[in-house]
Amino acid sequence: PQRWHQLLAAEREVVLEPAGANDPSIAYAVVWKHKPNLLSGLPNLRAIFSVGAGVDHIFADPGLPDVPIVRVVADNLTQYMTEYVVWRVLDHHRHGMLYRAQQPKKTWHEPPQRPAGDISVGIMGLGHLGRAAASVLLSLGFAVNGWSRT
CATH class of the missing domain: 3.40.50.720 (NAD(P)-binding Rossmann-like Domain)
Known part of the structure; x- marks a missing residue:
């Protein structure tokens, strides 16, 4: 305040x-x-x-x-939010946390990679921001499920 x-x-x-x-x-x-x-x-x-x-x-x-x-x-709010959501989904999907944990140890154990179509992504709120993120995730092949109050 x-x-x-x-x-x-x-x-x-x-x-x-x-x-x-x-x-x-x-x-x-x-x-x-x-x-x-x-x-x-x-x-x-x-x-x-x-x-x-x-x-x-x-x-x-x-x-x-x-x-x-x-x-x-804001002019760029939708773009910035969409980029953030897509980054978080891709980071999770491609095991970013695991690779960041392995990096300082200099060990590289690659887990099995699943195609995007095998992954369901939930978006809670399909307003302007949610729809924009869902659209990009769908274009990348993810199975997207959304929820909206209206």
């Missing part, structure tokens, strides 16, 4: 937590996994900003006010 406070406070008044249950001074909330019902008593709230790409934590709030919700969309 302190880093956000420093970044935002240069041009506006910033409140880290509402002063009371009905704090009228707050028009915009910048949140990540906030306390349930924290926003419900803010009579002048105009919008909620999520500091992460996801907004599930906001929709989980039982006292969610009826205001616009804004999420982070």
